[in-house]
Amino acid sequence: MVGMTLEQWAAAGVVLGAILSALTLAVTVSRPLRRLARQNEEFRQDWYGVPPRPGHDAVPGVPERLRRIETELHPDGRGTLRDAVNDAERRLKDVESRLDDHLRARRGGRLDR
Incomplete structure (x- = not known):
C-alpha cells in the first residue's frame, strides 16, 4: 500500500x-x-x-x-339476534295493545293520546 x-x-x-x-x-x-x-x-x-x-x-x-x-341477522327460530328483536317487537305490540285496551276501558271507550 x-x-x-x-x-x-x-x-x-x-x-x-x-x-x-x-x-x-x-x-x-x-x-x-x-x-x-x-x-x-x-x-x-x-x-x-x-x-x-x-x-x-x-x-x-x-x-x-x-x-x-x-x-x-336472519330469523331461524333458534335464538338469533333477529329472533330476539322480532320477539321483543311482538311483546311490545302486545303491551301497547293491552295498554290501549286498558286506557280505552277507563275512559269509557275512547282513546285520547
Whole structure:
C-alpha cells in the first residue's frame, strides 16, 4: 500500500464511497419496505385470521366473522339476534295493545293520546 500512486488512492476512495453510498441507500430503502411488509402481514392476519398456537386461541378472519354476524341477522327460530328483536317487537305490540285496551276501558271507550 505504501507504493500506491495518487490515482490508485483516488480510485480506492471512489470505490469506498460507492460501497458506503450503496449501504446507506440499502438501509434507507429497507426501513420503509420492512414497515410496509409488517403492515401487510398484520392486514393478512386480520383478514385471514390466525390459527391457534400454544398459549393463544385462534383468531377468526374477517370473512368468518362477517358470516357469523350475517347469520344473526336472519330469523331461524333458534335464538338469533333477529329472533330476539322480532320477539321483543311482538311483546311490545302486545303491551301497547293491552295498554290501549286498558286506557280505552277507563275512559269509557275512547282513546285520547
